[in-house]
Amino acid sequence: MPSIADQLSAKLGDAFASLQLPRELGRVTPATKSGTAPFQCNGAMPAAKQAKCNPRELAQKIVDAIAGDALIAAVEIAGPGFINLTPAQSAYDARAAEIAGDDRAGAPLTDAPRKVMIDFGGPNVAKPMHVGHLRSSVLGDSLQRLLRFRGDDVVSDIHLGDWGLQMGHLITELREEQPDLPYFDADYSGPYPDTPPVNIDDLARLYPLASKKAKDNADRLELSRTATAELQAGRPGYRALLNHFIAVSITALKQDFDALGVHFDLWKGESDVDPLIPAMVEDFKQRGIAELSDGAWVIHIAREDDKKELPPLILVTSGGASLYGTTDLATILDRKANFAPDLTLYVVDSAQGNHFQQVFRAAEKAGLVKEGALEHVNFGSVNGTDGKRLRTRDGGTFRLADLIASAIERADQRLKEAGLAADVGAEEHARVARMVGLAAIKFADLQNYRTTNYVFDLDRFTSFEGKTGPYLLYAAVRVKSLMRKAADAGVKPGRISVQADEERDLVLALDAFGSAIDQAIDNRAPNALCDHAFSLAQAFSKFYSACPILAAPDDATKASRLALAEATLKQLELSLQLLGMEAPDRM
Ligand code: ARG
Numbered sequence: 116m117p118s119i120a121d122q123l124s125a126k127l128g129d130a131f132a133s134l135q136l137p138r139e140l141g142r143v144t145p146a147t148k149s150g151t152a153p154f155q156c157n158g159a160m161p162a163a164k165q166a167k168c169n170p171r172e173l174a175q176k177i178v179d180a181i182a183g184d185a186l187i188a189a190v191e192i193a194g195p196g197f198i199n200l201t202p203a204q205s206a207y208d209a210r211a212a213e214i215a216g217d218d219r220a221g222a223p224l225t226d227a228p229r230k231v232m233i234d235f236g237g238p239n240v241a242k243p244m245h246v247g248h249l250r251s252s253v254l255g256d257s258l259q260r261l262l263r264f265r266g267d268d269v270v271s272d273i274h275l276g277d278w279g280l281q282m283g284h285l286i287t288e289l290r291e292e293q294p295d296l297p298y299f300d301a302d303y304s305g306p307y308p309d310t311p312p313v314n315i316d317d318l319a320r321l322y323p324l325a326s327k328k329a330k331d332n333a334d335r336l337e338l339s340r341t342a343t344a345e346l347q348a349g350r351p352g353y354r355a356l357l358n359h360f361i362a363v364s365i366t367a368l369k370q371d372f373d374a375l376g377v378h379f380d381l382w383k384g385e386s387d388v389d390p391l392i393p394a395m396v397e398d399f400k401q402r403g404i405a406e407l408s409d410g411a412w413v414i415h416i417a418r419e420d421d422k423k424e425l426p427p428l429i430l431v432t433s434g435g436a437s438l439y440g441t442t443d444l445a446t447i448l449d450r451k452a453n454f455a456p457d458l459t460l461y462v463v464d465s466a467q468g469n470h471f472q473q474v475f476r477a478a479e480k481a482g483l484v485k486e487g488a489l490e491h492v493n494f495g496s497v498n499g500t501d502g503k504r505l506r507t508r509d510g511g512t513f514r515l516a517d518l519i520a521s522a523i524e525r526a527d528q529r530l531k532e533a534g535l536a537a538d539v540g541a542e543e544h545a546r547v548a549r550m551v552g553l554a555a556i557k558f559a560d561l562q563n564y565r566t567t568n569y570v571f572d573l574d575r576f577t578s579f580e581g582k583t584g585p586y587l588l589y590a591a592v593r594v595k596s597l598m599r600k601a602a603d604a605g606v607k608p609g610r611i612s613v614q615a616d617e618e619r620d621l622v623l624a625l626d627a628f629g630s631a632i633d634q635a636i637d638n639r640a641p642n643a644l645c646d647h648a649f650s651l652a653q654a655f656s657k658f659y660s661a662c663p664i665l666a667a668p669d670d671a672t673k674a675s676r677l678a679l680a681e682a683t684l685k686q687l688e689l690s691l692q693l694l695g696m697e698a699p700d701r702m
Contacts, residue, residue: 116213118221118626119202120145120154122186127156127198130180134173136162141177143200145627152189152199153623159196170196207613211622215611215678220686222629224266231267232450233259235462236372236379239276240364241285241322244371244515246497246505246571247464253560253695254494255462256377257641260693265632270454273368275384277361278442283343284325285360286353287335289313290342292321303352311359315367318360344436347389357386371516376553376695388445392437395445396430404481405430416476428473443474447483458488460639465493465566492639495568497560505571518571523552525573526585533579535589536702547699551577551585554696558584561694562645564638582649584696590652591691591698594684601664601677608681609674617654617661621679624654628686632693641694648690655683 117125120143127141140158147155159177163170174196181187189201214221235255238244259271289312290299296312297303313321329336346353365382372379396412399405405412410433417425428440450456461471471491478484499505505513527548530536536547555576562582563569579585613619624647631647664680667673691698 116210117223118629119206119210119623120626120630122206123154123156123200123202126181126184126186127158127177130177131158131162133180134162134176136166145623146199151193152191152201153619154200154202156198156200159192159198163196174198204613207619207622208611210626211611211613211679211682214622214625214628214686215608215682219264220628220682220689221625222264222632222689228266228268229457230454231262231269232454232456232459233262233269233271233462234274234446234459235259235271236273236377237276237463238273238364238368239279239281240360240384241281241318242276243319243512244368245512246515246518249515249518249556250494250497250560250565251462251464252372252375252377253557254492254565254641255460256695257557257561257644257693258460258462258492258636258639259378260695261632261636261641261644264689264693265636270380270456271378272381272383272450273372273379274446275361275364275368275382275386277357277364278347278385278389278437279439280339280343281322281326282346282357282360283339283341284329285318285321286342286346286356287339288321288325288328289356298352298356300352303355305351305355311363312356313359313363315363318363340434340436344434347436361386375519376697383446383449385439385442385446388442388449389437391445391448392441395448396437396441399430399481402481404477409433414473414477414480416473416480418476425469425472425476428477439470440474440477443470444477444481444483447474447478447489451483456488458490459484460490460492462492462494465495467491468493490639492565494565497571498568500570500572502570519552519556522556522573522577523549525577526552526555529577529579529585530702535579536699539701543699547702550697550699551588551702554584554588554691556584557695558587558645561641562649564642565640582645587648587652587687587691588696588698589702590655591684591687592700592702594655594680594687595698595700597659597664598677598680598684601673601680604665606664606670606673606677608678609671611675611678611682612671614672615658615662617658618676618679621654621658621683624651625682625686628690631690644690644693648687648694651683651687651690655680655687 123143124141127143128138131141132138140162141156142158143154143156146153159174160170163173171192174192177198178190178192186203186206187200188203191199193199233255236248236252238248259269263269329339346357361384405414411429412431413427413429415427429438430441431437468491475489478489479486497505507513530548530551536544559576576583577585579589613622627647631643634643635641662676664673664676667676688698
């Protein structure tokens, strides 16, 4: 059964069509003002403009056409021609029963599933992850959950940065530290020792050392560049080292992402597509897609109507190296061969806008993809209280692991202050603190439209009051607890009969789940679902204070209210899940 809003839209659509007017003008949406009828249709005004007639008169014709419909209890025309609609009680009852009995809590599956590739996370081997990677991970993960839930065929790929200058830096620095390792022999040919010569802490130590030295010293930079070029040309000892670096990093990253509750189908990296590069470059040269410019092979992508000048994408440098754009193009080929996505979403910082524009245009020019099949899902920055990009006290980049640890620590304090999760045992308390801490940072990130910059403020994020992740977890826990109480008292959910205003408002909130999901997917931004979860929790809280379950006058009312609570919990938990959050059973 469609949502009440969609049922009304279909009715009004018919009415518009019967007057030879576009069906879409019959779209019905929840009323913007409270205290009025719950739904409105604003189509009479544009329709009257088209038909060159009076909008109120036209609205009256629509109202006449739907008169007596069983779905509608009341209809009135307001202002210049707004049509305000009140659904019939039976519509609320039927819809509530449907949501209560549906595993998907009333959100429909898509009837046009697509194959969607999501490229997100994007950490770099050796370089620590920072808040930009957090945003990408939280947003990308929620998007993959949403798309899968609605029925698309989704593959997610972490797309590790494991192919650029940072690998040359690592090799150079390791060589300086341990020159006797066999990997540095010019004639090294394996076998590759199984034991990696470094662990993750070594990697985290070596990279900043090398990058600092390269900044201060041109010769050092040159050494790293040469090592990168030799690696890319296939020098066996360096390839062996690269494989070690990648394996060590992946092990550590998997732990971090598991802890964050973020999943990737593919753990591929830039280096995986290296074998595709020579043939791709050759093909581009043959077809005139790539052109020679100052010894480098480039793809011109500027268009006449561009407002700002876009430099060409550098495919191969004059030194023979492949760059970030090269691996991104080869990755498009790889994905096409293995999955053939209809749509690829790149969930990456807005700062990389030019890069993606170059890559997308180059891919289109080379005929690798249809126009519009590649999309940069960009996002804004996370700032400190000073309004500048979040930094550590010593001015460095904020590391993801530290950020998460501090959120969990703050959540733990909050729980203690509020006397929550107090009698559940130390282990369970720690588990709850982790859920609350993660929910705090994830919700704070997702509740803004993605291009908004926001201030990282753990005090606000971890509060149990206001529009926060912890508030929503607490709301879910409360519903769980009152349902346990009802079960203990022998009450069973039963037929829903919507009586009180608060019950009706709760059903209206429940009714909007599917459209919140559609909006989140259309905008590639889950903030619509955050808004939905928050309104649902608020509607429930009003419902519950006006309509207690155990104190209800009769058994039928108890059963009806309990069924509403159960439907709410299911939808709230699904919403949390789609946002990458999880509520404990108690706290
Ligand atoms: N590793 C990159 C970075 O840290 C992000 C990768 C994004 N994905 C892509 N296909 N380029 O900035």
